[in-house]
Amino acid sequence: MGGQYAPRQLYYNGSVQKATSSKTFQSIDPSTGTPLAEIHVASNRDVDAAISSATEAFKTWSTTPAIARARILLKAVQILRDRNDEIAKVETQDTGKPFSETSTVDVVTGADVAEYFANLVGGGGLNGETAQLREDAWVYSKKEPLGRIHPLLGQVPAEIYTEAGVPAGVFNIVNGAGDVGGYLTSHPGIAKVSFTGQVSTGKKVAGAAAGNMKYVTMELGGKSPLIVLPDSDLENAVDGAMMANFFSTGQVCTNGTRVFVHESMKSAFEKRLVEKMQYIRAGDLWDMNTNFGPLVSGVHREKVLGYIKHGIEVDRATLLYGGLGQPSVPRGLEKGFWVKPTVFTDCTDSMKIIKEEIFGPVLCILTFSAVDEVIQRANDTPLGLAAGVFTKDLNLAHKVIGKLEAGITWVNTWGESPAEMSVGGWKQSGMGVENGRRGIEAWVRNKSTLVDMSGASVTVYSKL
Template structure:
């Protein structure tokens, strides 16, 4: 609403940019309206399937950026501090409410314990509080319902045998209103655990260990999602080789969650289709028109 207010104040023509609020009935009305030629959705996989079905009936253009359970792979030759920083950016940014987050952090077994020890220190030093305070590094969840959902996943992680390294509760040093939750790290997570398979959409990091490159690629790809992935290693040849084999639409090497507007962003598999950012995004909002101009008399064979 504030963006719309600013654009109107700047002199944007009325009707060029519209913000419509509503409830569950509003979305279908927009999607099915004959004046809407293109639909772009950022949301969950179930919602994406409903929208895809609706637009298919009208043969409308559609792009979707849906959920993710992205792998972030840390090899034993990676810079430890940088890799931990990338894992934190890939899990705690926006209180974990980012679909591209690398919530499955695969750490090569040789450096697993040093990684976890330093990760615990840095995570417990995060400043939690009011997002309007410039000192704050982690704000509240978007709602009490979402916080409760995240807590339910934390409970499942404990029940299924994951080791709680840090977090898992409500911070006791935050004043004021807000649905706050501690940044949480689980270790000894296995591929079959609920917290390793389902999108949590909160500040919960799952650390899994691995032995070799072939193994970790297979495990990283063993998911219905394919939005993002990350690789941390000092060997750039290996980094590109692994990135080439990972089934994801957006990949980072030795960094994570950086999305400058000039590079395409989007996923594959159940994470959706189409791209945001760059000229690739503009192509989804245009139609290719072909015009052939004859410059001489038409010679028909009849």
């Protein structure tokens, strides 16, 4: 697959809109390093127009009966599923993820989330509450929705939602870098900001949003611990560690990059891990047997290689697998943003590759001797996005999980995050949650009302 896409403009008010700015940037195919499409950047004027469109749409969409909104969203879900492979192909070219991943995970889970929320809302999941205060007084609450604005793939779901019947202006796309994002987050017409990215950027976004007292959801970085206890199933633990570090080429916020292995299992764990590393297959992204793609950009590739080099030359960790350079790939892919899946062992807590988020396919092994010790070390980070433990002792698993300072945790697995599961980071890894009932409640504001039917207001100002 390959080829050049038509230039991508903006999308708001239910249709493609031409950007008033002359600025553009290129979307690059990460597997080949070749341009895919020219993306037009929004100006402040364009952002204002998109927000105005959203404001108008909000008046009708927010008052549309929940069951009617649910029907429209479920229609969009069906279109997403019907066009699964088409959307997955665009995602593969845009991000460098193998088609085996985008076609079975990305679009599927996106549709699952939309379906879950549609059914939740349609079934009364956002209804308010009532309480009888006394015989002639009641308290009721209602949840009122907040407004929302949303390169290459973004226009596709926007068109699908429009096709499904979502009113013009409800789903909008403006392209741009930090300046466009900054204008959005500080704009008085925006009520809520949701951001996914690195911690330093998230702090800036949250700070800008706080200036106007906006609601925020932050899903930021992590340096998550994956703990392998001595009684764990070796095969399952190795599989979990690989999924926690090499899925999506390690470009997942919840990566379990600090793999704590009990000292009694170190040799066996490393031996089986190296054996299974052979099952990582870089190559043609359209081959369903390929399960490892390039990094998303050349800049990011250099960043990840810098960490690998530092791990070898400065941290002096033992390089168990991979390293500098790129994996063997078919002809025509040599200029892609590839890195080798890499494993370091004999790591210590003070190493840079242990302390900083790499956001790439770099697995680091540390050993421990006692449960209390590993819990303390696992928590010794300003981040708290995810954590996990592998053990056959579920009582112990619950005790360990209960002491780990992370918002998303797993036992004997890693990475699955279904629509029903509310997820969010602790400490500097985030604010608020996504998915689940609590996730959708982050997009509404609560209004409480007390109704007194007695006809006599409570007062202290009466005649003596």
